[in-house]
Amino acid sequence: MNERAGTPAQESDLIDVTALVAAYYALKPDVAVPAQRVAFGTSGHRGSSLTVSFNEAHIAATTQAIVEYRDSQGITGPLFIGADTHALSAPAYTTALEVLVANDVRVLVDEFDDYVPTPALSHAILAYNRGGHGDQADGIVVTPSHNPPSDGGFKYNPPHGGPADSDATSWIAERANEHIANGLRDVQRSEPSAVEAYDFRGAYVEDLAHIIDMQAIKASGIRIGADPLGGASVGYWGAIRDTYELNLTVVNPKVDPTWRFMTLDWDGKIRMDPSSPHAMASVLDHQNDYDILTGNDADADRHGIVTPDAGLMNPNHFLAVAIDYLSTHRPEWRSDARIGKTLVSSSMIDRVVGALGRELWEVPVGFKWFVPGLIDGSVAFGGEESAGASFVRFDGTVWTTDKDGILLALLAAEILAVTGKTPSQRYAELTEQFGAPAYARVDAAATPAQKAALSRLDGAAITASELAGEPILATLSHAPGNDAAIGGVKVVTENAWFAARPSGTEDVYKIYAESFLGAEHLAQVQAEAKAIVDAAIA
Incomplete structure (x- = not known):
């Protein structure tokens, strides 16, 4: 940091x-x-x-x-x-x-x-x-x-x-x-x-009425703040406000190719990541000024959701809330339409989807995997832990087949308008029902040869039988949803998991990990994950 x-x-x-x-x-x-x-x-x-x-x-x-x-x-x-x-x-x-x-x-x-x-x-x-x-x-x-x-x-x-x-x-x-x-x-x-x-x-703004309950948002009068973070959505938020007569403020309409108005991300670089509390620090200064405050990255395919009661939501938390809400407020969606997630997204999503009686579709990292299902309606929602998602229209037909940060930001407003609860308040209710997971991603050093070995690693190469005190239930090198190679490995226990994937730009590999047994258990999972992976790619 x-x-x-x-x-x-x-x-x-x-x-x-x-x-x-x-x-x-x-x-x-x-x-x-x-x-x-x-x-x-x-x-x-x-x-x-x-x-x-x-x-x-x-x-x-x-x-x-x-x-x-x-x-x-x-x-x-x-x-x-x-x-x-x-x-x-x-x-x-x-x-x-x-x-x-x-x-x-x-x-x-x-x-x-x-x-x-x-x-x-x-x-x-x-x-x-x-x-x-x-x-x-x-x-x-x-x-x-x-x-x-x-x-x-x-x-x-x-x-x-x-x-x-x-x-x-x-x-x-x-x-x-x-x-x-x-x-x-x-x-x-x-x-x-x-x-x-x-x-x-x-064309985009006028069509939003077929996927978001804009009338409910208007009728509620909730105060919405939308920060484009100097990106391409800057002209869209004003058009959305005017078209649907919303109580919406474009928090920062400035466009500057140096992004001098940004706060620095975790590594000291300027980065327009709406899921990062460091990059969003100046936006968070306004969290009490609005009922829902949102951010988008430079091409508006990612979303950041800020609420007065919780600040910036973890992207995994909002995905779980979005899936829960949409599955109970879109009666025309196909009952057999699956809910898609990438395999490094939170297992909270698994528990929510299971309780809803829908089928979970777990795929490798990359939004491209959701495209065919979104087109034919067999996938109603596709989301990534990196704050990217899209879903189908009210009638179950395709909206976009790329990530849509504007759409997810408007969904946060719809959730509050319809339920009277912020997305973060609803997530707190989900944790009471399913438990409160601790989730984090860390990097571990790796040579180019080790990264190449990890990308080809077979789940069978993992010889460990336990992870952080729990029996290992699965070692995966292919995604359960479509059997596509994940370019790494995922290890699963009853209450925890980790996934390891090589970085495409740095001499590190990424360890995604989650535990429903608390932060200390998560730290143990991360430490043992590194030892397990290092042994497998040595």
């Missing part, structure tokens, strides 16, 4: 925007250097121009690769494109438009030259593809999500509207690196003039 965590950013913490953008154009990547290659993680390619990991060549090559991919898949409809408020997003957006237009792709951009949240782009793709046009649309979001101001990001969403799967991203990344190695010889570019306008904000 950095000693300045939670304190206001100082001038020395801020990026030099001019230097950052200049480096985007000036520095040329060498794909022989692994760190300078195009590489898609769980949410696109991310990097910084200053480290030659997010530069003009990366975006030109990746966009050309996306054009070639959509050709190979027979995708002939329009491509929706939007960007967030990061400094590198604007130049990357322009580069992408130049390549798309030169390749004769029909491109739809925001009608008002506004920022475009990830959920609004997913919503646009799905709306078009439901329209019976005879072709299929896809999209690009230029965003590194909650990453620091020096970073850029580039995400591709195919016609299903959600994050591209690994087959698609692997192909795109490999082809993009080939283009860079060839000096961009086969990359076409021209002035981005032939584009069409689309009202992302209007």
Whole structure:
């Protein structure tokens, strides 16, 4: 923990925007250097121009690769494109438009030259593809999500509207690196003039009445504070207020690519993470000014929920409350629709879902796993412990297939408006019924070889029979819901569990752990988890 965590950013913490953008154009990547290659993680390619990991060549090559991919898949409809408020997003957006237009792709951009949240782009793709046009649309979001101001990001969403799967991203990344190695010889570019306008904000905001009880929120008169944290939702919250006549205040409407108004995250960096009490410290100063106070990250795919009685809710706690509420207030949902969670999310969700009589669907980390179920309605809710979730409409049909932080923030307001209880008060009631788990994530040092070994580890390689005094009931290397590899291991006892996964960016592995027997037992689980994993990957 950095000693300045939670304190206001100082001038020395801020990026030099001019230097950052200049480096985007000036520095040329060498794909022989692994760190300078195009590489898609769980949410696109991310990097910084200053480290030659997010530069003009990366975006030109990746966009050309996306054009070639959509050709190979027979995708002939329009491509929706939007960007967030990061400094590198604007130049990357322009580069992408130049390549798309030169390749004769029909491109739809925001009608008002506004920022475009990830959920609004997913919503646009799905709306078009439901329209019976005879072709299929896809999209690009230029965003590194909650990453620091020096970073850029580039995400591709195919016609299903959600994050591209690994087959698609692997192909795109490999082809993009080939283009860079060839000096961009086969990359076409021209002035981005032939584009069409689309009202992302209007289409999204007007459709909210089909998934959130906006009339109940209006009638309650509850005071809502919404902080975009300088991100792409900044224009959406005012539109939501005006469209539905809510008692809603946009707490901080400022947009500044340096994010000088932020407080520092746990490691002393500026990071727009609405689930972090350190990054949200300035928002928490207003927790008593509103009945519900929310935050979103830069592309609005994550949510933070603040209540007067509890402050910032742990994302796991709010997911459990959201699932409990929706399952009892959406009578048109299919009775057999499953509730999806990632395997590092709290077991409180398991207990809530079990009591509701619904089926739990536990998948590896990554929102992409929920996409098919959300589309066909067989999954009613999909959520991640990192404060990302989406769910289906009142009638059980798909809303978005990417995470939607605006939606979950509005759901918090609906819960209070309908039940008279804040989400944190409802969580306290759930703990009385199911117990109060202690949950944490820590990092442990690991060499690249050890990380590789962990990613391939089979559950059978875990030889321990006990964890923190309890018999081990399961050792998993594949998710119970879909049998997909989890890229690590999860160990489960009656009252506790841990999961270990290698970091994609640092020489550490992540240990997620939870105990229903208290904080001391959790600490014991964490210590023994490290010993168990270290022995298995030695």
